[in-house]
């Protein structure tokens with residue numbers, strides 16, 4: 001299949017502007033490898049790893065399987081051994097760093113020296129401008145309805161808003177499970193998309209079987225956005241948090257029982273491989289772009 005070239009695919013050297021979301025406790029080597037092999041950018045969240053030794057093993061596993069670019073979500077907070085994690089990632093050739101907690105300036109020089117890029121997650125213009133002024137290479141516009149920690153502004157408004165006010169490359173995150181939704185995000189100015197919820201229900205995600213099935217069965221009405229679980233607004237399958245009383249300890253297995261997913265469960269119809277998800281998104285994207293172009297071709 002032909003490549004889809006954007007500012008982001010050229011920056012990172014991937015075939016398609018599709019990022020497999022780094023999902024806490026779900027995205028590990030299997031998912032990263034599947035997305036990378038399909039031509040997208042697979043990513044892992046570093047808080048998945050209790051020790052740097054565990055992270056090292058996973059990075060080696062990925063590198064034994066593919067030499068394609070990969071990404072990580074790094075938490076730049078004292079609670080994490082981020083310096084040791086950063087150095088392992090740079091040694092493994094990680095090219096893309098999504099920062100959520102902390103100041104991106106802490107890693108910019110090292111990442112740039114190895115040819116990588118840093119894109120913070122943002123949910124407001126204020127956060128976007130702050131990240132730009134600190135030297136970020138681009139921004140991830142986390143929109144309303146996204147799985148995991150979500151924003152409050154819809155993708156089709158937030159992406160062009162951030163783009164025009166910051167002048168940075170913008171990646172859309174939230175509500176993108178199909179190629180048509182990807183085309184919509186690109187139409188409003190995104191240079192790539194982050195896909196989370198759709199990839200929960202894949203063979204390669206480490207979600208429990210019942211969680212994957214719940215994502216397939218759910219509609220957008222079954223998702224609630226609340227700060228009750230992690231102290232920050234996040235999207236959850238309402239049913240999975242109905243008995244939540246208090247936060248389990250960090251690292252407790254009980255966290256696995258609270259199931260995060262975004263409103264784009266609406267477009268998740270079956271469990272399949274992540275490679276197939278990426279391939280179908282690309283095919284759908286191309287079909288939609290051609291269909292949208294047809295009326296203009298007829299006028300000419």
Ligand SMILES: Cc1cc2nc3c(=O)[nH]c(=O)nc-3n(C[C@H](O)[C@H](O)[C@H](O)COP(=O)(O)O)c2cc1C
Pocket residue numbers: 021022023024026045073098100121142145146147148149173174175176177194195196197198200259260261262263264
């Ligand atoms: C179950 C789940 C866990 C997530 N965990 C993380 C995480 O650990 N780090 C992170 O940067 N983003 C995390 N996200 C958010 C995604 O990176 C991304 O912003 C979001 O999934 C995009 O919206 P979508 O779910 O509508 O595709 C998570 C998303 C989901 C669904």
